[in-house]
Amino acid sequence: MSVAIAPEERMARSYLTDGYNLKSWLLTTDHKRIGLLYMVSITLFFFVGGAAATILRLELMTPKGDLIETADAYNRMFTLHGVVMVWFFLIPSIPAVLGNFLVPVMIGARDMAFPKLNLLSWYIFMAGGIIVLATLIAGGVDTGWTFYVPFSSMFSNTFVVPAAAGVFIVGFSSILTGLNIIVTTHTMRCPGMTWDRLPLFVWAQYATSLIMVLATPVLAITVALLAAERIWGVGIFDPRLGGDPILFQHLFWFYSHPAVYIMILPGFGVVSEIIPCFARRPIFGYKFMAGALLAIAFLGFIVWGHHMFVSGQSMYAGFVFSIISFLVAIPSGIKVFNWTATLYKGSIRFDTPMLYALGFIGLFTIGGLTGLILASLAVDVHVHDTYFVVAHFHYIMVGGMVMAYLGGIHFWWPKLTGRMYSEWWGKLSALIVFFGFNLTFFPQFVLGYLGMPRRVYEYTEDYQILHIMSTLGASILAVGYLLPLSYLILSLWFGKHATGNPWSATGLEWQTTSPPPTHNFEETPVVTEAPYAYDPVVAEAEYRASLAEIEERPRVNHT
Amino acid sequence: MSTTHELLQEPPLAEHFDDLEQQHLSAQLGMWIFLATEALFFGGLFCAYTVYRRMHWIEFVVASRELNVAAGAINTAVLLTSSLTMALAVRAAKLRERRWLLIYLAITIVFGAVFLGIKAFEWSEDYERGLVPGSLFTFPFRPEFAGFAEIFFLLYFLMTGLHAIHLIIGIALVATVAGFCARHQYVAQGENLVEMTGLYWHFIDVIWVFLYPLLYLIDVHR
Amino acid sequence: MSHTIPSIRTYGFVYLALMLLLALTVGAAYLNLGSANILVALAIAVVKVVLIALYFMHLKGSNRLAWVFSAMGVAWLALLIGLTTLDFVSRWPALPGK
Numbered sequence: 001m002s003v004a005i006a007p008e009e010r011m012a013r014s015y016l017t018d019g020y021n022l023k024s025w026l027l028t029t030d031h032k033r034i035g036l037l038y039m040v041s042i043t044l045f046f047f048v049g050g051a052a053a054t055i056l057r058l059e060l061m062t063p064k065g066d067l068i069e070t071a072d073a074y075n076r077m078f079t080l081h082g083v084v085m086v087w088f089f090l091i092p093s094i095p096a097v098l099g100n101f102l103v104p105v106m107i108g109a110r111d112m113a114f115p116k117l118n119l120l121s122w123y124i125f126m127a128g129g130i131i132v133l134a135t136l137i138a139g140g141v142d143t144g145w146t147f148y149v150p151f152s153s154m155f156s157n158t159f160v161v162p163a164a165a166g167v168f169i170v171g172f173s174s175i176l177t178g179l180n181i182i183v184t185t186h187t188m189r190c191p192g193m194t195w196d197r198l199p200l201f202v203w204a205q206y207a208t209s210l211i212m213v214l215a216t217p218v219l220a221i222t223v224a225l226l227a228a229e230r231i232w233g234v235g236i237f238d239p240r241l242g243g244d245p246i247l248f249q250h251l252f253w254f255y256s257h258p259a260v261y262i263m264i265l266p267g268f269g270v271v272s273e274i275i276p277c278f279a280r281r282p283i284f285g286y287k288f289m290a291g292a293l294l295a296i297a298f299l300g301f302i303v304w305g306h307h308m309f310v311s312g313q314s315m316y317a318g319f320v321f322s323i324i325s326f327l328v329a330i331p332s333g334i335k336v337f338n339w340t341a342t343l344y345k346g347s348i349r350f351d352t353p354m355l356y357a358l359g360f361i362g363l364f365t366i367g368g369l370t371g372l373i374l375a376s377l378a379v380d381v382h383v384h385d386t387y388f389v390v391a392h393f394h395y396i397m398v399g400g401m402v403m404a405y406l407g408g409i410h411f412w413w414p415k416l417t418g419r420m421y422s423e424w425w426g427k428l429s430a431l432i433v434f435f436g437f438n439l440t441f442f443p444q445f446v447l448g449y450l451g452m453p454r455r456v457y458e459y460t461e462d463y464q465i466l467h468i469m470s471t472l473g474a475s476i477l478a479v480g481y482l483l484p485l486s487y488l489i490l491s492l493w494f495g496k497h498a499t500g501n502p503w504s505a506t507g508l509e510w511q512t513t514s515p516p517p518t519h520n521f522e523e524t525p526v527v528t529e530a531p532y533a534y535d536p537v538v539a540e541a542e543y544r545a546s547l548a549e550i551e552e553r554p555r556v557n558h559t
Numbered sequence: 560m561s562t563t564h565e566l567l568q569e570p571p572l573a574e575h576f577d578d579l580e581q582q583h584l585s586a587q588l589g590m591w592i593f594l595a596t597e598a599l600f601f602g603g604l605f606c607a608y609t610v611y612r613r614m615h616w617i618e619f620v621v622a623s624r625e626l627n628v629a630a631g632a633i634n635t636a637v638l639l640t641s642s643l644t645m646a647l648a649v650r651a652a653k654l655r656e657r658r659w660l661l662i663y664l665a666i667t668i669v670f671g672a673v674f675l676g677i678k679a680f681e682w683s684e685d686y687e688r689g690l691v692p693g694s695l696f697t698f699p700f701r702p703e704f705a706g707f708a709e710i711f712f713l714l715y716f717l718m719t720g721l722h723a724i725h726l727i728i729g730i731a732l733v734a735t736v737a738g739f740c741a742r743h744q745y746v747a748q749g750e751n752l753v754e755m756t757g758l759y760w761h762f763i764d765v766i767w768v769f770l771y772p773l774l775y776l777i778d779v780h781r
Numbered sequence: 782m783s784h785t786i787p788s789i790r791t792y793g794f795v796y797l798a799l800m801l802l803l804a805l806t807v808g809a810a811y812l813n814l815g816s817a818n819i820l821v822a823l824a825i826a827v828v829k830v831v832l833i834a835l836y837f838m839h840l841k842g843s844n845r846l847a848w849v850f851s852a853m854g855v856a857w858l859a860l861l862i863g864l865t866t867l868d869f870v871s872r873w874p875a876l877p878g879k
Contacts, residue, residue: 250865
């Protein structure tokens with residue numbers, strides 16, 4: 001397909017060269033360009049949130065507040081970190097960047113079903129982002145990303161309403177993305193792309209999108225009620241009127257627990273693409289993998305009460321939520337075992353995306369299993385609101401989602417940009433991220449178990465050694481994130497030109513050119529076989545040949 | 560009704576779709592998913608209503624008595640009628656009867672406006688009677704229940720207010736679509752637009768069908 | 782798109798039924814049915830909504846997916862309200878002296 005076309009000619013016909021001015025980017029309805037707009041935006045937010053995390057970690061190196069001098073400033077700093085990382089990086093990360101770019105290509109469509117809505121979702125995202133950034137510059141919020149009442153409604157003197165408005169607005173951007181992906185998956189599949197041939201990445205985006213459209217509106221109404229309560233001074237959650245603050249927690253977690261799965265399911269999708277490719281084996285138990293995604297998406301909706309065991313929620317409701325939370329382990333276990341089984345007897349290559357994917361499996365497993373510890377009613381009373389919780393969800397969100405995001409970015413970088421990055425630097429930074437991450441967050445499990453509460457900036461000296469380890473790890477992690485930022489950007493000018501299918505992977509996205517043309521395919525593809533049709537023996541030879549072909553290419557820029 | 564000038568033509572096909580059926584199916588599916596989203600948007604308020612009604616049911620009964628049952632019933636009838644005309648508008652669009660389409664859309668807008676008028680009248684009445692939550696809230700009729708009755712009125716204003724916002728958006732949409740169909744005599748995307756707007760309009764009706772008994776008719780027999 | 786377009790008569794009957802159900806809602810509210818009042822009111826509302834959805838919103842004759850997603854909206858609403866209510870109905874009664 002792409003063999004006969006010279007690299008310079010291919011670049012000349014890709015979506016990247018279809019207009020060079022600002023307008024051709026800002027008014028584009030091409031899902032691939034919108035994906036890149038999202039990528040640039042969320043990278044910016046990632047480093048804003050990361051800067052806040054760095055300040056928090058530096059402050060925590062010593063038991064006294066010396067870098068940040070007041071509890072209030074510390075509260076604002078961790079709220080900034082939480083709000084930006086959750087809503088402006090993690091939620092849109094894989095769905096809005098890779099999902100946007102890849103879902104139509106993977107199913108053989110020319111674009112998303114609603115290209116204009118897709119562009120609108122980016123503008124809504126930026127509008128929400130600008131409001132939140134302005135809020136932070138003006139002085140920030142001190143409620144934590146959870147905005148719990150009655151603190152946020154009655155006592156906080158910070159900019160709760162603008163921050164809530166930003167979250168409200170950005171919610172509609174993720175609703176539109178989700179709606180678009182669901183409709184696209186239903187109506188835009190090319191001939192032969194039946195549901196049992198759908199790549200697991202698309203299944204994962206589909207399951208995630210269901211959560212986005214069904215959970216996000218509840219968050220929107222919840223923060224709207226919070227804002228109404230602050231503006232009018234009449235509270236729907238105000239106990240003086242007969243309201244119940246715990247109702248806020250119910251509504252909030254009806255969104256925010258499923259949101260955790262918005263943050264991890266797309267990662268499952270990425271890893272399910274990478275593992276078969278670099279193990280040169282078909283995915284083990286495809287149907288169970290797809291079913292497990294939907295099962296997790298569903299179960300994720302009915303476990304929210306496990307965030308509220310010590311809130312005053314009825315203990316019988318606690319039983320129910322606890323039991324259902326344990327059920328989530330079943331589909332999650334299916335996924336981990338099936339990835340492992342895919343590796344068995346494979347011809348494994350440790351390229352950069354594979355290193356991230358393998359790291360993901362290990363870290364997600366730790367994050368998931370500690371989740372079961374937290375879902376146990378009695379144990380949760382002991383570790384609730386401690387660093388144990390902080391460590392648990394960072395293992396899922398950073399160890400899981402950020403690893404998967406980086407793995408996905410590396411895996412599809414040749415497709416996104418038409419360039420290869422430096423494999424040596426790629427592997428090095430994947431290892432640095434893995435090492436730095438564990439050094440940052442593993443000590444936090446111990447800290448939490450020993451009783452270190454979260455969201456405090458001063459602590460007794462007994463905890464200091466573990467905090468120093470954690471801060472040290474965070475510094476290493478920061479290097480691990482800055483490296484890919486540098487070499488990936490440099491690869492745009494100095495990287496070798498990629499072939500259409502540098503990893504010899506299956507999947508429609510690899511059958512078009514790198515980068516793809518504006519409408520993705522020269523002619524509508526037809527699918528005739530099951531996904532992940534890898535053969536360990538043949539595929540290995542193909543794979544070597546493909547890399548050798550790239551190796552022979554000149555490094556100079558042709559465009 | 561059958562001259563070319565009166566007909567809406569086939570909707571144009573966007574370039575990323577294969578055929579009109581795919582385009583129509585996508586629009587329809589997208590709208591239904593959006594309506595599911597809307598249902599959960601209102602869902603937060605229905606959830607609060609359920610919890611607080613159970614917690615303070617006496618106050619809810621007492622407070623509900625202060626609402627104008629007749630005005631609510633008339634409004635329900637008005638909105639149901641507007642749904643009928645909207646459905647007929649969609650039918651006219653499918654039959655490509657341009658004149659009837661515009662007539663039905665206009666009637667729908669009028670009924671929507673009548674609903675808002677009656678609602679505004681009710682709200683002003685509530686305001687004069689001291690039923691608006693906040694510093695204006697006096698609830699002079701049964702002061703012994705004033706404490707928790709306020710939360711009923713808070714929910715009442717939030718739910719009917721959010722519903723009214725949706726209705727205003729609905730009227731704006733219908734007006735836009737009507738304007739579009741009136742201007743584009745020969746080529747119009749009319750059919751899909753009218754159908755999707757119709758779905759949104761009926762959804763507003765559906766919400767009100769629940770709001771009316773839940774807010775106005777709590778144990779009126781007492 | 783392949784389904785037939787309903788006649789004006791059909792719409793008329795549905796409209797009449799909706800109006801009768803509205804009258805029934807108001808009437809039933811004035812009867813003392815004890816705790817069943819709310820159930821009757823909700824049941825009538827559900828019938829109305831089903832009529833609106835099937836005929837005015839053309840769910841009848843629509844693609845299967847429209848059914849699935851409308852049902853999902855309802856089901857998830859039930860999850861939200863159901864599980865939240867589960868907490869509030871199963872709380873310990875207030876201790877004496879509280």
